[in-house]
Structures are given as C-alpha cells and as structure tokens.
Amino acid sequence: MLTTGSKLTLGGTALSVLGAIVWGITKGGSVGYVGVLGLTSAAAAFLLLFVVVTYLRDANVPPSAPDALTGSAAAQPPPTPSMWPVVAAFGVGLLVVGAVTKPIVFKAAIVVLAASAVEWMVQAWSERASSDPAYNASLRKRIIHPLELPVLVAVGVAVLVYSFSRIMLFLSKSDGPYAFIIVGVLIVAFAFTFAARPTLKKGVIVAVCTVAALGVVSTGAVMAISGQRTITKHPTTADEDHSQCLRDAQQVASNPEYEEIEHRASQHVSAKSNPAAKVILENGQLHAEVVGAQGPQVTLTIARSNPTNILFINRDSGEFRLTAYAGTDVQTVNDTQVKIERLSCTTLIHKDGEQMFTVAFPKSSAAATPDDPYRLFVPGLDGQQITVYVP
Template sequence: MLTNGSKLLLAGTTLAAVAAIVYGVTQDGTLGVVGLLSAAIALGLLAGIVIATRDGNVSAMDEAAAQTAVATHVAPEGNIWPLIVAGGAALVVLGLVTQSAFVMLGIGLLLIAGLQWMVDAWSQSASADGTFNRDARARFAGPLEFPLLATAVGGVVVFSFSRIMLFLSKTAGPVGFVVAALLILAGGFLFASQRSMRSTAVAGLTAFAALGLVAGGVAAGLDGERFIEEHETTGLLGEESECDTTDETHADENASQTVGNKAAIMADITLDAEGELTSKAPGQQASQRIVVGRGNPSNIIFHNESDEPRRITLTTGQRPLLDEEGEEIEGQTTPDQRCTALAEEGGSQLLTFRIDKRSAVADEAFELTVPGVEGQAIEVVVP
C-alpha cells in the first residue's frame, strides 16, 4: 500500500520524466533534458526510500516495531547549549580578525558548551523517566559544572569590565566606575526591599545585566583601548643609549631629589662644586675607583653639589645594537649604559645595577661619568 508521501514523490518523478521527454522533442539542446532527468532520478530514489520505510509509519500489526518506534520514546528536553556553541564559534571567527582574547573566549565557550551538551544527551537517554535522568545528570555534572561555571562567569565579567574601563578616557573612567557601583547598589536595594520575588525575575534581571556588561565589553574591545602615553624612564634611556644627554627628559620630570636610607650601599659618588668626581665606599677613603662583585645587584648614591642639574652614567663597554623587532644587527654595537634621573643642585639619585661580565676582558674600561663634565670618571672594576 502506497503512503501519501510515496504518492507525491512518484507523481513528481512521473512529471519530471514526462517533462524531459516533451522538452527533448520540442526544444534543441540537451541541458534541459539532463536537468529534468536528474530531477526524475532523484525523486524516484526518494520515492523508493519512502516506500521501503513506509513513510516512517509503523504497522499496527507489527508489535515489536510498535514498541521500539521513535514515537513511543519521550521527546528530549530542550537546552541552550547548541546556541552557546554557535556563539562560541562566532567569537572565534570574530577574534581571528580582531583580538586574540575573543578567540580564547570562544574556544572556552566551545569546550564548556560542548561538554554540557554531551552530558545532557547522555542523561536524557539514561532511562525513560525524566526525573531519574535529571537526577543522574545532577549527580554526575553538578560537582564539576558549578565551580567551572562560577569561574567562567567571573572571568567573563572581569574581562568585560576591564575592556570598558580601558576604553573610557582618563576622566570618564572614575565616573563609569561610580555609575556601575551605584547601579549595583540600586539593584541590591531593589531586591532587598521586596518581601518576595520570583526566582525567574531575579534570574532575568541578572541575565539582562550580565548581557549588557558583556555586550559593552565586546563593543569596547572591538573599538580598542584608549591611547595611553608611554612614560619615559631612566631604564629606557639606557636601552636607547641616551644616558649621555645633559638635557631634561620626560624621565626627569618631578623626579625625587632625595634618597632614603638604603642598605648595602656600594659607594657614594659626589660631584663637588669644582666639578671633581669622587667615590667613597663605607669605611674607606675617597678614590677614583670602586670594585663591584660580578653578577651581584649593587647600589650607589650620586650626590650633586654643582650648580647645574647632572646625572651619573655607568658605561660597561659595548653591546649588540637591536632593531625595532628586538633582533641583533650584525656588526653594529652601541654603548651599554645605565643612568639616573637628573639630580638638581644639592639633590641625590640612586642607581641600582648588576654587571655580569668581567672588566678585565672587556674592550673598553667600565666607568662612571657625569655627562657634561669632562675629564672626570670613576673606574669600575669587576673581578
């Protein structure tokens, strides 16, 4: 006996075959005939499958088939994990053209949602009793998913909030922080002021707030962080071999002119009013030489008693010159320097350094100098 589905497919097969014959007789060319015959073959194949399976119907005379038919099974419960998997895949694609952080977030969502989807599929097929299936899932996944879910939600909230704060300007950032705190306070007061509130309402409001935060974080992340000016430091002067300058740099602005009590001071270096540079180690006479242990952090204090701002510079030979990508440029070198900020008249600066090479095998002498003061240097000996 033919079913309704098989009748429709057989009719479509016949119609396509007749149309192919009519087209071949009345029209030139074979493209239309090939297309109609292909449609007839495809429809005929589907008709054969439907006839063989009786259109998915189960005969009332077949008791075994009636008991094992799909219609007798409990329909699986719906879940949100496929939607989250799709969202994770979208974040991965978005991150490939924007920021790598979105790729990592998307991969995390894919892993978590895929695992949850798998657990749901297993639990729903455990038995025909929905209550038993839900209990089985809770016993299996509960001890794992709650800590992981809390960690994931916390990470997403922190990351989204950080993107928003880094997007806001220097003046708008504190205002945004205060507004967020006020919204949280108002939400907490709203919940506390109600005698009773449905759990669905609480969950809905919380989800709405979280969605807004994540959406704001994504939008701010796509737009990029605000411009943050790079502040020059004395370490950067040394890296760029610009410690010989006598001009005031960004690193010298508002620099402290005093040094607190420090332990393990190697020496006090003083530039007096006559322009003479001397070194005095604790318990020793003033000299033009200091001995520094190789590989040990060392501290010296520079005292400027001249009438001009000065800085002290430590030069320990040459080092390879690096390009913009941090790669060594073959055959080119630059002075290996460290320096302090400018010390005003009567001011002091601290210089902390470590030397990992011996001075005896170096091509140039290791010395402490003051840019702008000629003929004065303190020899640095590294055994």
C-alpha cells in the first residue's frame, strides 16, 4: 500500500518527468537543455525519495510496536493553524494573474510561492520534532529566523526606499532639497533626543519609528498614484528618424522649421563632468576652451577613433547647433559609389543653453585636405569654425 509520503514523492516524480517532456518539446537551445536536465534530476531525486519513504513506510510506527500509542502518526497532535497555506494560495492566484499581465507579477508570485513553501515545510517539520510545543517553536525560530529576518529587513528597507523615491519624483526639483533637509533634520533631532534621554521608554522609540515609516510609505503610495513630475526627455535619434545635419547657411535658410536631432549626444552625467573642451558661441564668435590652455582656442586636437565629449554652449540670442565635419566616407548607393560627408550635430540650442556633444573622427587629419579640414562649425555663421586636428 502506498503511504502518504510515497504518494507525494511519486506525484513529484511524475510531475517532473512530465515537465521535462513538455519543456524539452517546447524549448530549444541551451534553455531547453538546462531545463530538461534540471527536471530530470528532480525526477531522479523524487524517485529516490519515493523508494526510501515507501521502504520506511513514512517512518510510521507499526501498531504492534511497544511505543505505538505515543510514536505513531495517529498519536501526534494535529498541526497548529498556519497562515502559509493562505499565502501560498495568494501566490497561486498571483501566478495566474502574472501569466496574463506582467512578467514582474509572475516573478513576484514565484517568490511568494517559494517563500510560503519553505515556511510551511519548516513549520510542519518543527511541529513534529518533539512532543513539546515550546521546544518545537524554539526549534523553528532557530532555523527560520536567520533566513526570515534579513529578508524582512531587506524588504522593509526596499519599501521605504521605493516610497521615498516616489516622494522625491513627485516633488519638483526646487522642492526636493527642502524635503531632504527637513527629513535629515527630523532624523538628527530624534536621534539626538533618543541619545540624550537613555531612560526614554522603548515603546516610545518604536512608536515614533513606526509612525515615521508608515508616514513615508503612505505618502509614497499617495504620490506614486498622483504620478511623478514632468521630466523633459532629451531628443535623440531613437525618437526621430529624419535626423540630418545641415551643412551651411543656404541649407539653414531653406529649412527654417527643421528641428535637428543630435546623433551622438551623451546623456551620461559622468561624461558631462569631464568634457575634452567647451565650445562657446558668443557675440557671433565661436571659440573653444581647453583646461590648461591659455585663452580662447580656434583649434582642437582630438584623438582618432575615440568618441570625445565636447560641451557646446550658446550665449547668443537665437537657436544654434554645433556641427562636426569629419571628412567623407565612400558609400555605395544604387550601385554607384558616392562620397557622403561625415556630419554630426547637436540639437538647436537656445540662448544660454548647453548640450554635450560626442564626436568621433575615424581618420587622421592626413586624410583631410588643407582647404577642407576637419572642423566644428555652426551652420549659418560663415567663417566661424574650430579646426580639428586628428593625429
């Protein structure tokens, strides 16, 4: 006769084999291989357990044994009420919802199911460890607390951080620093009070911290629902596919409404902290500033084949864009070889605006002619250019 334990392990074996077959058929490549391997291993493990528990008959004491009245399964106290079956059921529901909505919900359901499975198993096991419920409870704590507490703390911290981030995203850029200052001052004030009054009741401290945490979480939830402030998105070629750099004043005149899209503008803050040069348009004059170089520069040396960050600053009225000319490239168009100019440019920059511009010159200046050097220029401003030398 099959015991309860052997039924469970036999079911696990069958399920794993079935899973391996389905996985092997539906998934190909390394994912399929690894999945089949894992499920087959699980089937083998379940099978081994099945053999063991069947042989041992679930470690049940035979009725004829001397300690049958105390040692048999029937003599054990019934399990205490547990919340984990409810949590597991919630996880299954979440799994179904996640399967038809978002992958993140599905993944969260897997986590909930795994957590409830571990908790449920440890609780069930600990309740059968001895006939002393107090000892069983302490045994459960000893095993599960090293796992439970760090996870709970991590989840708590994550919730707090996420809530705080929602608050900061809701507040405007100018209000954000004030919020930081107020929160910082409150933390310091409470910490100082707690430190100065060691006789303060523990309950008061716990209450204050709990109220603060709940305040952050609830405010964060409200602000998350209200939505974050409008964050201006920098246009890139990913947004527009009609980008084209204008070459000269004639093209500018014929495209008055043309909005330029930057090709290579870096959005990274780290890049903006160390540009190779600042190129400034001021009083109709274009010049460069290089750290260490005395005065305005009209030439720049830029290493070949190396994306280099330049900060373009427009201090003039009107909108201008900085354009880089890096020679020509031969391309085949309709079976005909044509020379294409390597041009890249910033967006139109308004007065006192600035933009990081990433330029790359793949060829040495030896490939350029003296009357058509590599350069940075502003279309529409004739004669204003920074000559670029590429070693």
